[in-house]
Amino acid sequence: MTLEKRKSTDGNTEERRRVKGMTGLHALYRKELADHFKSRRFLILLLLIGGTSFASLYGAISGLSDAADSNFLFLGLYTASGNSIPSFMSFIALLGPIIGLALGFDAVNSERAGGTLNRLVAQPIYRDSIIIGKFLAGTAVIAVIIYAMGIALGAVGIVVTGLKPSAEEVLRILIFLTFTVIYVAFWLALSILFSIVCRHAATSALASIAVWIFFAIFMSLVASIVANAVYPMTDEYSMLVNSLNNYTLEQNLNRISPYYLYSEAVSTIMNPSVRSVNIVTVNQLTGAISGYLGLGQSLLLVWPHLTGLAALMLIAFGGSYIGFMRQEVRSN
Amino acid sequence: MAEKSRNVIEISHLTKQYGEKTAVNDLSLSIRRGEVFGLLGPNGAGKTTTILMLLGLTEPTGGTALIEGMECTRSPLEVKRIVGYLPDNVGFYTDMTGRQNLRFTGRLNGLQGQELEDRIDRLLERVGMTQAADLRTGAYSKGMRQRLGIADVLIKDPEIIIMDEPTLGIDPEGMRELLALIRELSVEDGRTLLISSHQLHQIQQVCDRVGIFVDGSLIASGTLPELEEQIRRDGSYLLELGVHPCDDRLFGMLYQQEGVEHISKEGDTILITSKQDLRGSLTKFLGERGYTIQHLHQRGGDLDEIYRRYFEKAGQSDERNDFGKKKKHGWKHRGAQAR
Numbered sequence: 001m002t003l004e005k006r007k008s009t010d011g012n013t014e015e016r017r018r019v020k021g022m023t024g025l026h027a028l029y030r031k032e033l034a035d036h037f038k039s040r041r042f043l044i045l046l047l048l049i050g051g052t053s054f055a056s057l058y059g060a061i062s063g064l065s066d067a068a069d070s071n072f073l074f075l076g077l078y079t080a081s082g083n084s085i086p087s088f089m090s091f092i093a094l095l096g097p098i099i100g101l102a103l104g105f106d107a108v109n110s111e112r113a114g115g116t117l118n119r120l121v122a123q124p125i126y127r128d129s130i131i132i133g134k135f136l137a138g139t140a141v142i143a144v145i146i147y148a149m150g151i152a153l154g155a156v157g158i159v160v161t162g163l164k165p166s167a168e169e170v171l172r173i174l175i176f177l178t179f180t181v182i183y184v185a186f187w188l189a190l191s192i193l194f195s196i197v198c199r200h201a202a203t204s205a206l207a208s209i210a211v212w213i214f215f216a217i218f219m220s221l222v223a224s225i226v227a228n229a230v231y232p233m234t235d236e237y238s239m240l241v242n243s244l245n246n247y248t249l250e251q252n253l254n255r256i257s258p259y260y261l262y263s264e265a266v267s268t269i270m271n272p273s274v275r276s277v278n279i280v281t282v283n284q285l286t287g288a289i290s291g292y293l294g295l296g297q298s299l300l301l302v303w304p305h306l307t308g309l310a311a312l313m314l315i316a317f318g319g320s321y322i323g324f325m326r327q328e329v330r331s332n
Numbered sequence: 333m334a335e336k337s338r339n340v341i342e343i344s345h346l347t348k349q350y351g352e353k354t355a356v357n358d359l360s361l362s363i364r365r366g367e368v369f370g371l372l373g374p375n376g377a378g379k380t381t382t383i384l385m386l387l388g389l390t391e392p393t394g395g396t397a398l399i400e401g402m403e404c405t406r407s408p409l410e411v412k413r414i415v416g417y418l419p420d421n422v423g424f425y426t427d428m429t430g431r432q433n434l435r436f437t438g439r440l441n442g443l444q445g446q447e448l449e450d451r452i453d454r455l456l457e458r459v460g461m462t463q464a465a466d467l468r469t470g471a472y473s474k475g476m477r478q479r480l481g482i483a484d485v486l487i488k489d490p491e492i493i494i495m496d497e498p499t500l501g502i503d504p505e506g507m508r509e510l511l512a513l514i515r516e517l518s519v520e521d522g523r524t525l526l527i528s529s530h531q532l533h534q535i536q537q538v539c540d541r542v543g544i545f546v547d548g549s550l551i552a553s554g555t556l557p558e559l560e561e562q563i564r565r566d567g568s569y570l571l572e573l574g575v576h577p578c579d580d581r582l583f584g585m586l587y588q589q590e591g592v593e594h595i596s597k598e599g600d601t602i603l604i605t606s607k608q609d610l611r612g613s614l615t616k617f618l619g620e621r622g623y624t625i626q627h628l629h630q631r632g633g634d635l636d637e638i639y640r641r642y643f644e645k646a647g648q649s650d651e652r653n654d655f656g657k658k659k660k661h662g663w664k665h666r667g668a669q670a671r
Contacts, residue, residue: 023439023440023442024440024442027436027439027440028440030439031436031439035425035427038427039427114423114424114425114426115419115421115422115423115424116423116424116425118389118417118419119417119419119422119423119424119437119481119484120440121387121389122387122389122412122415122416122417122419123412123437123440123441123488124409124410124412124413124440124441124442124488125409125440126409328390329384329389329390
């Protein structure tokens with residue numbers, strides 16, 4: 001179209017221009033989403049999560065048959081382990097981060113390496129819509145995977161076992177899945193941050209996997225070492241004096257790890273018999289009637305965890321946002 | 333709309349520093365509506381930095397850049413709506429087809445539906461990529477990527493097109509087509525083009541005006557004849573001459589010509605430095621004495637020579653001599669290869 005022609009349609013153009021800020025975000029979001037769904041990576045993740053989910057369901061069903069407690073049996077499909085197969089909940093706590101990391105580790109640096117980033121930033125869109133679009137699309141994919149798997153697991157469970165979930169159980173499961181999405185979105189945000197900081201996709205993949213392994217495996221070791229150093233438990237006297245402080249410190253250090261935070265939160269949500277997340281003394285238990293916590297009470301117990309997870313996610317995303325906005329566009 | 337000013341791009345005292353290093357130093361430049369302006373300079377001269385500042389992608393340390401009266405750093409979105417940018421080494425999403433890539437860019441620019449599809453078809457036709465439009469861009473050659481890049485820039489129908497090293501790594505045939513397209517964009521569509529390059533020969537064919545950019549400073553700008561004239565005024569003429577037979581007697585006779593200052597031999601070519609244009613008189617003189625002129629060329633007429641001269645001048649007055657010399661050497665080397 002020549003410029004003359006264009007001027008004749010200028011009124012139309014003005015209209016178009018006003019809404020463009022949002023259009024950019026929308027177009028980016030759609031493109032990222034399509035990219036994810038079409039990618040082989042998505043298929044692999046789906047197979048990985050699907051496979052482990054159904055393995056855990058198999059374990060749970062065989063474990064459930066000898067469960068002593070017949071209340072909230074349906075939740076057992078998600079939390080029970082059997083035949084030495086871990087439960088769905090612990091599988092997701094361990095493998096969930098993989099989804100987030102795999103979706104985000106090359107978000108920005110691959111665009112930079114492929115020369116598409118400077119083409120993108122030269123378009124009339126706000127620069128932050130690039131990073132927001134990527135994060136939102138990634139989170140949408142995560143939500144799709146998690147909810148689909150969680151609900152499919154329950155559906156298969158109903159068919160196989162004939163258990164009927166109560167309304168409270170359904171609610172608890174939905175809350176559990178929502179927690180999971182936030183947890184995995186944290187890992188997505190973290191891997192996007194690494195993809196901005198590191199020039200090569202391989203470096204950022206390695207860095208984010210290192211963080212994941214550290215939190216999943218080594219954080220508990222570090223926490224106990226630090227706790228033992230601060231409150232030694234070497235002889236009987238120091239054990240008597242320090243044990244409470246030692247345990248509390250270790251637990252608080254562990255809670256820095258999103259892995260631990262998430263595990264603690266969801267095991268409280270999915271298990272109504274958990275009445276406390278902190279240490280309880282015999283004194284405090286005096287006069288307590290054993291029973292289940294209501295959903296509201298369970299939620300109240302892990303509200304700080306939820307806030308903490310959401311905050312971690314926002315911090316990671318905020319870091320990548322700032323990093324991306326301040327970064328030079330040129331590739332060399 | 334108010335009467336548009338003559339100058340589309342107004343850069344005044346633009347400066348960019350990266351720590352100690354000054355990438356762009358007090359650049360002032362105006363680019364007129366509808367012209368093709370060539371920004372010439374060696375690698376690392378600050379061309380890309382200047383372009384990024386024009387697009388509002390990099391904050392200048394000082395000075396201002398205006399496009400159509402809009403400040404580039406203050407209203408980058410408005411600027412990017414009318415400016416198309418073809419980066420060097422343009423890349424596409426490799427697992428999408430050429431058409432899908434264009435569609436995505438179109439959507440980012442707020443186009444959609446049939447209007448977008450029509451425009452994509454027209455542009456693919458125009459850059460000659462209709463055949464390959466539905467192949468994944470991962471399979472494209474460098475030349476095809478470049479052509480798709482131009483279609484990509486044209487999607488938003490920009491008034492101004494900025495190309496960063498568009499001729500890099502293109503084969504001769506592709507180059508010819510590219511230059512023809514650049515001409516067409518300027519002449520038929522009336523767009524303004526800013527082209528940065530270090531490949532002088534190609535650029536001189538299409539540019540109305542050029543600016544020579546060395547170490548962050550614009551050391552000269554104007555049309556080619558202007559630059560040539562400027563060099564002549566403070567320099568001398570250098571004539572390349574190839575004559576048969578090439579004997580000693582000839583040298584003696586040449587020295588007697590009016591205005592000749594120095595004669596040297598470079599392979600089979602005789603180089604004559606003189607105060608005036610000798611071409612006319614020499615042709616007649618040699619012809620009368622039975623010599624055959626095989627080659628006669630006034631140096632300075634092409635951009636390469638102009639560039640070399642300006643560069644020598646800049647190098648001499650450069651305070652940061654070490655740096656300047658190193659670069660100068662590098663440039664000369666490349667220049668020699670290109671020739």
